[in-house]
Amino acid sequence: MARTGSNPVITPMSTMEATQFAAEQIRKAIIEGHFKPGDRLIEQQLTDMLDVSRHPVREALRLLAREGFVELKRNKGASVSAVEADSVTEVYNIRVALGKLALDYLMATEDRLSATDLKRLEKLANNAVRFAELESQEETVHNDLEFQQAIIDATGLQRTIRYFSELTGDVRRFNNLLGVVYTDRKGDAESYVMKLFEAIRDRNLREAHAIWQAKFAKAAERYLSIIERGNSDGASKII
Structure with missing residues (x-):
């Protein structure tokens, strides 16, 4: 890989960047109605759709829960919040x-x-x-x-x-x-x-x-x- 000094010109996506990417995509899908209230948001399905690892998806769902777009319940996972x-x-x-x-x-x-x-x-x-x-x-x-x-x-x-x-x-x-x-x-x-x-x-x-x-x-x-x-x-x- 081409390098500038000791740093690579192209670096892989960080966990934080992957989390933000996942959150943006899921948030957009909820806002536009592709994910509807009550729909379950299954981590494995989201990782496959977004092509990111499971940890960023989990963190993205926590972020969206704080924003009010997602509801997290113990032993039930994540679902889209009602308005x-x-x-x-x-x-x-x-x-x-x-x-x-x-x-x-x-x-x-x-x-x-x-x-x-x-x-x-x-x-x-x-x-x-x-x-x-x-x-x-x-x-x-x-x-x-x-x-x-x-x-x-x-x-x-x-x-x-x-x-x-x-x-x-x-x-x-x-x-x-x-x-x-x-x-x-x-x-x-x-x-x-x-x-x-x-x-x-x-x-x-x-x-x-x-x-x-x-x-x-x-x-x-x-x-x-x-x-x-x-x-x-x-x-x-x-x-």
């Missing part, structure tokens, strides 16, 4: 808090929101109105998540960015699993995206906070209503 009302409430409460933190930071001084970031938000806000006219809601959902993340990204606060981004996986899973249908996309685009952009542009912190809170409260309410009615497989209500 519960408490999980939805927790995820949205955290996203609300992180968003308000981001808005506070961006509006603390005039120079924190760059012209480039403001232009990106304006483009996404305009897209929200435009995509609301399309028959499919897929572009609307994707654009809305990107708009939310763009606000967070504009802060440059790495922990806030990371935590918010990680929770987006939960939101995508809620949406895919619960099958939310957005019946007033134009109204939502105007009330919760365009008006939020305008509040940020005009440095109206109180208005931005109010819209952000209302936007996420309505989103959580949609999911909780579906869980309450029991209209979706794999969703449950904590009693």
Whole structure:
């Protein structure tokens, strides 16, 4: 093998890298609904599918259990977690808090929101109105998540960015699993995206906070209503 000094140019995947790889692949399959709530996640099958050893798969399942995607039970192994009302409430409460933190930071001084970031938000806000006219809601959902993340990204606060981004996986899973249908996309685009952009542009912190809170409260309410009615497989209500 070619070498540079005493170090090989190509090195094998470490256990940590293999664990992260396995976790990413399993998480993606759960978010996209390929692994459904209640499905057993058998280590040997996963090692064969991912072409990694058993230890990284075991560690990946433990990591995903901490994230809430997987449930581990003694003598029963791992299975895909159900979407519960408490999980939805927790995820949205955290996203609300992180968003308000981001808005506070961006509006603390005039120079924190760059012209480039403001232009990106304006483009996404305009897209929200435009995509609301399309028959499919897929572009609307994707654009809305990107708009939310763009606000967070504009802060440059790495922990806030990371935590918010990680929770987006939960939101995508809620949406895919619960099958939310957005019946007033134009109204939502105007009330919760365009008006939020305008509040940020005009440095109206109180208005931005109010819209952000209302936007996420309505989103959580949609999911909780579906869980309450029991209209979706794999969703449950904590009693």
